[in-house]
Amino acid sequence: MHVSRAELPATVFGEYEGRTVDAGEFRIAFESMPAHFPPDASPFKGLPDDRCQCDHWGYLFEGSFRVTHTDGEEEVVHAGEAYHLRPGHFVQTLEPVQLLELSPVAEHDRTMAAIARNMGAPA
Numbered sequence: 001m002h003v004s005r006a007e008l009p010a011t012v013f014g015e016y017e018g019r020t021v022d023a024g025e026f027r028i029a030f031e032s033m034p035a036h037f038p039p040d041a042s043p044f045k046g047l048p049d050d051r052c053q054c055d056h057w058g059y060l061f062e063g064s065f066r067v068t069h070t071d072g073e074e075e076v077v078h079a080g081e082a083y084h085l086r087p088g089h090f091v092q093t094l095e096p097v098q099l100l101e102l103s104p105v106a107e108h109d110r111t112m113a114a115i116a117r118n119m120g121a122p123a
Contacts, residue, residue, distance in 0.1 A: 005030040011112075013043075013119045027108045029101045035063075037093045043115045049088060054107040056085040063097030 001023050008019035008030065015034040020027050044050050049070045064078045070088040077083045085091065087107075 003028070013115065022105050025105055026102050027105045029103065029108075030099075031101060032098050033093050033096065035093055035095045039092075041090050043118045044090065044111075045114070045118050047111065047114050051088050051090050052085070052111055053087040054103050054111045055087060056083075056101050056103045058083055058085075058099050058101035061098040061100070064094045065091050065097055066094055067091050 003021050005019055008021055011018045011020070015037060017032045019030045022028075041050050044052055047053055051070055059082050060077050060079050062079050064076055067075050067077065067083075067085060068090045069086070076094070
């Protein structure tokens, strides 16, 4: 299986753009977001601890983002780095980002449904 970002339809929430395809039990997502997105954790309201509960493995092509975990740990991911985000995190971009991410489909669906609901967009 192989796919080009350009071949996939875009899902847009405000200034967020995601293009996804499922490969078995994993979702491959090409995502772009502006700086300081989201402005707060409100898109995750209703999820446990109002945080993303989905594992993500990814590579950041451009930009940087801060990750805050429910246990208080914080880290910054920079362009050129691979990463793993464990459940219980909130991510906010520090500058515009372009990334590629892999996530378990079922949990990603639950997370994206909550985000869509909170941002008034279709899931």
